[in-house]
Amino acid sequence: MPGLDFTLPHWLYWIGLIVFPIVAMSLGRRPKPTERLYSVPLAYMIWITGGIIGLHRLYLRNLWGLLFIPVFLFILIANSQQQDARSLQSDATNQLRMAERVITREEERVTGAEADLPGLRAELETTEEGSFARRSVERRIERAEQGIESGRQKLEQAREEAELARPLVDAATRDRTWWAAAAKYAFYLIVALLVIDAFLLPMLVRRANERLPRGTEVDEFERTAAAAAAATGEARRDDRDLAENWIDRLSLFCGEFVSYWAVIAVFVYYYEVISRYVFNSPTNWAHEAMYLMFGMQYLIAGSYAMLTESHVRVDVFYAPLPRKKKAWVDLFTSVFFFIFAGTLLFTCWTFAMDAIAVPSGNAVVSDWARGQVGFGEALANWNLGQWTDPNIRWGEISFNEWEVPLWPMKWVMVMGAALLVLQGVSKFAKDIRAIARGE
Template sequence: MPNIDFILPHWLYWGALIVFPLVAMVMSRRSRTTGYSLPIGYLVLVTGGILGLHRLYLRNMLGLIFIPIFFVILFANGQGRDAREVESQAANVVASAERVIDRLEPKVAGADAKIEKLRSDLAEAEEGTFAYIRAERTLEKAEADKVADTERLAAAQADLEAAQPDLVAATGQRDRWANVAYYAFLVLCALVAVDALLLPGLVRKAQERADQQDAHASPAEIAIDAVETEEVKHDMDHIGTGWTGAIDRLSYYAGEFVAYWAVIAVFAYYFEVMARYVFNSPTIWVHEGMFLMFGMQYLIAGAYAAMTEAHVRVDVFYAAWSPMRKALVDLFTSIFFFIFAGTLLVTGWIFAMDATVVDEVSFSEWQIAYWPFKWAIVVGAVLLILQGIAKLARDLMTVRNAMQGA
């Protein structure tokens, strides 16, 4: 299988985080249309064609043909990884044995001549002298080294003889499984290429089937579709009027903007899975980029969660209270909220300024700048404080109206 040596450019990463949500927000506000779309069909073909998702999108069961071939690729790559591990181990044994043999063969071959010379030096030395004792010890060491080196050389030669067949077999097995994966991938590419030409006709036929089903739709199914359409507008009910409504809309649009980042994560992790398990080319930037992206999403969406009251709250007693009592309790607990949000703003500002001054980057090969992510802490804190101010104003209004009504 070919390798994918692709590292996402920083400009493309930030461009996707900015442009994609804007396009998605515009498209979500268009009038809803039913049926199948040829552009979406080609999008699914490009992103998930080797899984046959484009045919499954069109409810064409021939898309199931792609899945077994895809699993052949996964199985072949798995077997290839196992063979590569065996090959690596055998190659290490061969390389280590060859190093030992290259080093010891000359040493063992010259050991006899060295020992004969040492014996001659020992015979010429006067017995009992320091020179005699030194020559005797040197001779004993040379003889012991010869025995040890001979044993190590024999062991290395045995290891080399045993590992070479394993290395050849593992290399052949790895190549065979690589060929299986490669040809299966070519089959999928051929099927995708054919479907790229057939897709307009497939979309047309799928639309004809959908039109026939809509003509026979029951009133209950039509009612369900209407309910699903109304649920889209539910979060807009939390938006107030006046200047507090402006803050609510800012929180709403900020939350909606970052919500579409989850769709980007789907594409990114899909690429990672394909690169890792199909092309044996795992990436670093996918996990790092999505980890940082979700961190920004968590921070910026905090104001949206506060506006829609989506944060976790123990409301065993709170839910049954009157609006007046809820407003009073919220006014008291807002003290702790603003302490938290203010601390988040101050510390976030310090972190962001430090990262900007030193131009802090990640330690991975991607080396993306960290300062935009740390400025997201500041943005999230500002949005959260603004939303807290809007909530505080509404609580004060509730208390004032209740007191005037009393």
């Protein structure tokens, strides 16, 4: 199988977290078509992301998409067998290498001992019976004979192990080569099918649309929502109806913005799975990139969850209260909220300043964060080289192989804590207004 050797650039990671939600939000706010039809752009997107298992044809309800699945499963099986063969080959090769080393070492030792033995025996003849010198030579002869015997035993054992290991190495090498070739040609088959479908997709989409019944088709989710609204007598309330001031609108925007990061995670983990199990090339950045992203998402979405009352809570006594009494309860508990939110903001600020204060080369911002230069001097010495010079890597970076800068994430934590404090202020003002109006 061909390998994948792609490492996500740091700049592309951060730009993707900003650009993708903006594009997704603009597409999500387009007016919905009056008639539901299959989409050529969506078909191509599925072709790119899931075409390797035929999802683009299954999206169009074309049963030829089932042809991709067994080929893809064969690739997974072939890669698994290839990995097993590689493990066996590695073990057998190590066994053979160790046996060959023993043979080389012991042959030299046995040969040297056998060459020295006649001289020792001649020396023994020249010594006086019962003398210290004679006893010393006898011990040397005894050790030489024992070494020769032990060396011959080790040689015999090592030669047996080498004879057993050689066919294992050959068999494992043949199996690994065969499964690697099988996986490669199966992958080439899928690539050929994908190339063909790349040209056929517009026609396939047109035929799929021709098979659809005319008229607007309401999906199951909309039918369920409409039935629930009819049963309760209440229409589903839009989140935008909750926005009463600029803070609420900011929380709604940030919540919607980071919600699209979950879509990025789908694409990234899909790439990681395909890279790992199809191309045998696991990434060194996918997992770290996503858990950093989800940490930022968790904090940024806090204000949105507070606005929409999506936080988990036990409200057995709170839920039945009228609006005015709820406002009094919220005012009382807001003391604890602001203690928590203020502590969170102060802690995140400390983390963020510590992150950029890590000394890295000639970074002006790091010198400023450590108090070595003033803000005016740092601003005067700031230039484009602070961003582009590879010798300047200011701020904290991760300890993993990807070495992504961590200071942007720490500052996003500050933004999330600040949004939460602002949303608390908005909630506090609403409660005061509710009590004053007697609602």
